[in-house]
Structure formats: C-alpha cells, structure tokens
Amino acid sequence: MPRHDPVTASLYRAVLLRDKGCILAKIQADHVCRDRWGYPHAPTDLAKLTIEHVHDGYGLMGRRAPSDMAHCLALCFGANVGVPSKAQRAMMRAYLRAVEG
Numbered sequence: 001m002p003r004h005d006p007v008t009a010s011l012y013r014a015v016l017l018r019d020k021g022c023i024l025a026k027i028q029a030d031h032v033c034r035d036r037w038g039y040p041h042a043p044t045d046l047a048k049l050t051i052e053h054v055h056d057g058y059g060l061m062g063r064r065a066p067s068d069m070a071h072c073l074a075l076c077f078g079a080n081v082g083v084p085s086k087a088q089r090a091m092m093r094a095y096l097r098a099v100e101g
Helices: 009-019 023-027 077-081 086-100
Strands: 049-053 072-076
Touching (some): 009 049, 023 072, 023 086
Antiparallel strands (some): 049 072
C-alpha cells in the first residue's frame, strides 16, 4: 500500500537539524538511547535516529499524524519502537508546541 504522506528526505534532515538529538533523552533524564540491535549510543548520533509522528491530541489511534515539522520529532530506534507513555507523549507535544509555535 503506497504512503500518501511520506517522510521525505528533506523533512527527515530538517527534523534532525532542529532537534539535534533524541527528544526523549532531552525530556527524560534516565532515557538511554539504543539502536536497532539494542546497543546504547549517544543521543546526538543523528545517523541512528528515526522520525516519530506525534498527534495533537488523543483519540486518534490507528491514524498517523501528518508528516510535517509540527508533528514529527527525532527519537532513537529504541524509543520509537517502544510505546511511549501518556506522560512521554504529553512531553513530546509540549516540545513540538515550544519549537514550532
């Protein structure tokens, strides 16, 4: 099934340049960034980061947020594969509001 709203290479680069590292490591002091094999890495290792889509609110399960700067942020593979808690999602939303207005 084709994606109608892909993460383009330019969006990927723009998000990484804006965030400069794994957002979860910035907002949660005890977070350890991990790559796809489970090995720890520096939160600022941009080559190992992925893009996470964050909805504006609740009740949108099963639908991905838009692929734009207001809804995407950088996370390590370990954080992106795991299910963020409600508190983590709230912190991610607050971060996006702060950097995107």
